[in-house]
Amino acid sequence: MTLGTPSQAAHPGRRAAQTALAGLGLLAVVAAATVLRGPLLMSAPTCLAGRPHGCLDTFNGVLFVTLLGAPxxxxxxxxxxxxxxxxxxxxxxxxxxxxxxxxxxTVPFVWLTTMPGSGAGVVPGRLSLVPLRDLATTGLPGIGGNLLVLAALGFFAPVRFAAVASLPRVLALGAAGSVLIETAQYVLRLDRVSSVDDVLVNATGALLAGLLSRPWWNRPG
Structure with missing residues (x-):
């Protein structure tokens, strides 16, 4: 009886890991569609009619388009x-x-976070640099949304790039990405508050997502 080469023996394990990762992504899409079924159905007529206003400038509409394009x-x-x-x-x-x-x-969440407010271009940029001050007035939906902004980046970046495959680097990547978003909000005067708490929560979301994908990381060496 032959046991085969190490690469051959590992092949079923790799295939199982790849299948598990794809299944996890599909499960996330199905779960999101199930939980947000009502709001998604409200946005469906506008989005399917090809009208950007009411679709691409609303949270429900962007989420609907994102889920629709998942296949x-x-x-x-x-x-x-x-x-x-x-x-x-x-x-x-x-x-x-x-x-x-x-x-x-990542792109849909960046789109949402850089969506202009009603005073865009008129209201000057606003900063909130005191840590944890904004969190006290942010509800759970807001915190949950901020955790998801860079979650896909934190989940997939260490799977693709060995150079990012460590928890401190995933955290740093999430923080850097969030700083870029907050800077864009301020510089472009989008009528949004550029908050240090958003950076903290965005980076935490990337880190938590990275922990979930750790079994599939592209290990250095």
């Missing part, structure tokens, strides 16, 4: 992985899924 994102990841497997690239599916996931899971 296309998965198909893109599958196509990328096929090309990589044909070229003999290792971790083809994980690499491709992570690349698409980082972009597709």
């Amino acid at each position: 296309v994102a998965l198909l893109t990841a599958w196509a990328l992985s096929r090309r990589r497997r044909a070229a003999g690239v290792s971790r083809a599916w994980l690499r491709s899924l992570a690349e698409v996931g980082m972009v597709y899971g």
Whole structure:
């Protein structure tokens, strides 16, 4: 009886890990659609009619478009992985899924956080630099939303890039991304408050998401 080479023996384990990761993403999409079914259905007529106003400038509309396009994102990841497997690239599916996931899971939240308010361009930029002051007046939905802003980046970046595959680096990546968002809000005068608490919560969300994806990290060396 032959046991096969180490790479052959590990192949079923890698395939199971890849399947588990894809299943986790699909479960997250289904869960979001189930929980927000009512608001999504309210936005559906406007979005399906192709009217940006009332769709791409509302939370429910952006979420609806994001969930609607999820199959296309998965198909893109599958196509990328096929090309990589044909070229003999290792971790083809994980690499491709992570690349698409980082972009597709982050762009909608960045869009929402940089959406102009009613006083955009008129009201000067506002800063809140006292840690934890804003959290006292932020409700649970707001905190939950801020945790999700860079969660996809924190989840997928260490899966794709070995250089990011450590908890301190995931936290630093989340903090850097959040600082860029808050800076854009201030510089572009979007009628939003650029808050240090947003940076803290965004970075924490990236870190927590990174912990969830730790079994699939691209380990250095």
